[in-house]
Amino acid sequence: MMGAGKSSVGRRLALKLRLPFADADTEIEKAAGMTIPEIFASRGETEFRDGERRVIARLLAEGPQVLATGGGAYMSAETRQRIAEQGLSVWLKADADVLMRRVRKRSNRPLLKNPDPEGTLRRLIDERYPVYALSDLTVHSRDVPHDVVVSEIIGALDRRFGAGGSDGEGA
Numbered sequence: 001m002m003g004a005g006k007s008s009v010g011r012r013l014a015l016k017l018r019l020p021f022a023d024a025d026t027e028i029e030k031a032a033g034m035t036i037p038e039i040f041a042s043r044g045e046t047e048f049r050d051g052e053r054r055v056i057a058r059l060l061a062e063g064p065q066v067l068a069t070g071g072g073a074y075m076s077a078e079t080r081q082r083i084a085e086q087g088l089s090v091w092l093k094a095d096a097d098v099l100m101r102r103v104r105k106r107s108n109r110p111l112l113k114n115p116d117p118e119g120t121l122r123r124l125i126d127e128r129y130p131v132y133a134l135s136d137l138t139v140h141s142r143d144v145p146h147d148v149v150v151s152e153i154i155g156a157l158d159r160r161f162g163a164g165g166s167d168g169e170g171a
Contacts (some may be wrong), residue, residue, distance in 0.1 A: 013154070
């Protein structure tokens with residue numbers, strides 16, 4: 001979800017794992033030659049989502065990396081399937097109040113450009129969280145240093161893949 005920390009946590013996770021980092025939104029902007037708000041304004045959400053699917057498919061084909069996808073990307077069954085086949089999905093789950101505090105700091109959220117951004121965010125949470133729950137791993141994103149969330153992701157990966165032994169804790 002927008003504001004969950006995908007890009008900032010993803011960059012730090014990639015460094016820790018010694019993997020390249022890619023931000024799908026940045027790659028979409030490069031491919032389109034315009035910002036995401038401009039794409040939404042000139043081409044609409046449907047065309048944006050089509051481009052998003054293509055860019056994520058290309059990025060996944062490039063091999064091991066940490067990839068931050070946009071908040072709506074995982075809503076695509078095709079994208080979810082590609083991620084499941086070629087990677088591992090991690091949901092940075094955040095409470096609505098945390099997300100709202102974070103997204104208010106930036107004005108580049110096209111889906112929130114309306115008279116009721118808080119209501120829109122809550123509607124998106126209601127729609128998206130059941131689908132996000134299909135992710136391989138869920139880690140709680142909250143107001144702690146990003147490195148804490150990174151450590152929690154690495155711990156969940158260790159438990160998932162058995163690195164470092166089993167301590168009996170769940171992800």
